[in-house]
Amino acid sequence: MTNPFANRTLSLSGPAYDMLPVTPNNSNDLVAVAVALYVETGGTLAFVSAKGQARQVAVADFSILPVGVRRVMQTGTTAAGIHALIVG
Incomplete structure (x- = not known):
């Protein structure tokens, strides 16, 4: 299979290389800083x-929050179906 990402330079403006499910946790950072979060079910994030x-923000269903995130907190988060978009 051909990989169109093989010879590309990592870019914050380009597509994410991976999308990982997030379990909110008050103590643990994500495996990598996310360039954005995708939220399936809106609420507070x-x-x-x-x-x-x-930070704490309200998000709608099927939202993309285009901000660098190192940790999603369990306390205060009511949104669900959270995924981290990862570049590197």
């Missing part, structure tokens, strides 16, 4: 940004 700041 509590997270720690790539810069290390605690």
